[in-house]
């Protein structure tokens with residue numbers, strides 16, 4: 001009897017050990033090259049509900065997401081770099097008034113547009129970022145220029161504009177960024193914030209109003225090229241009614257953007273203060289590096305568990321070194337699209 005018990009315990013221990021070291025089927029799949037190259041984008045996350053969207057608007061968003069991602073896909077398919085794919089894809093969205101980046105950026109409390117962007121190269125871990133520029137047509141291009149042509153990672157405000165001008169980037173009149181829709185959103189939010197300010201928690205009112213009344217709309221892109229290099233970029237106008245030179249997560253490397261060829265690339269969108277506090281983009285990469293998590297496990301833990309517990313809302317698009325891709329968000333919707341190396345296209349808006 002004793003002997004049998006001994007053998008039984010031995011078998012249980014053995015099985016237990018086996019379970020610990022045997023990778024799950026998801027891990028096995030993720031460890032195999034899924035795509036030689038791939039690209040994934042977002043156009044912001046938030047309270048994006050089917051009931052509030054006309055069929056025409058929905059079609060417009062989907063068409064623009066498709067147009068943007070196909071630009072990046074073509075670059076990758078032709079053997080171009082992930083840096084170029086991220087730049088050109090984001091520029092399509094920056095130039096569209098549909099998104100809160102470049103033209104169509106949200107308004108600050110003072111009725112101006114202040115733009116933030118960042119870029120990271122997963123091969124060298126080099127990065128560039130810009131915060132609070134008001135007259136540079138393509139903030140993502142400026143972020144990349146800061147990475148390639150300066151000794152710095154982040155420039156802000158007037159200095160960043162001078163740098164952009166010196167480097168020959170396109171400078172526009174600040175009115176270029178104006179859109180009536182975004183201006184009206186600001187007015188609505190200001191009006192509701194006034195009412196809310198009678199409440200006790202005055203600080204919350206500013207953001208509550210923003211969250212309730214507007215979607216976010218930041219844009220981001222992560223790409224893996226045929227040479228195995230991952231790049232990630234994010235561009236935004238920030239949050240409606242921001243003031244005092246508020247800077248969100250989008251230009252913060254590790255929060256809004258992160259890329260490392262050893263793990264993955266990430267671009268975030270959502271309530272920036274929480275993404276900064278949670279170091280969301282870097283945390284995903286770190287969980288993969290230090291805990292051997294799959295991309296799906298890491299993005300799901302960081303967004304559905306950690307960010308949600310913190311009280312943050314938003315999401316990420318992420319892509320790993322093997323071409324696995326992940327959309328993860330805890331909001332009602334996220335404008336998003338992906339394309340694999342076979343050219344299969346996914347374009348979605350709501351939770352499905």
Ligand code: ASP
Nearest residue numbers: 216218238248269270272
């Ligand atoms: N994350 C951006 C910010 O907080 C906003 C957004 O994603 O739409 O500035």
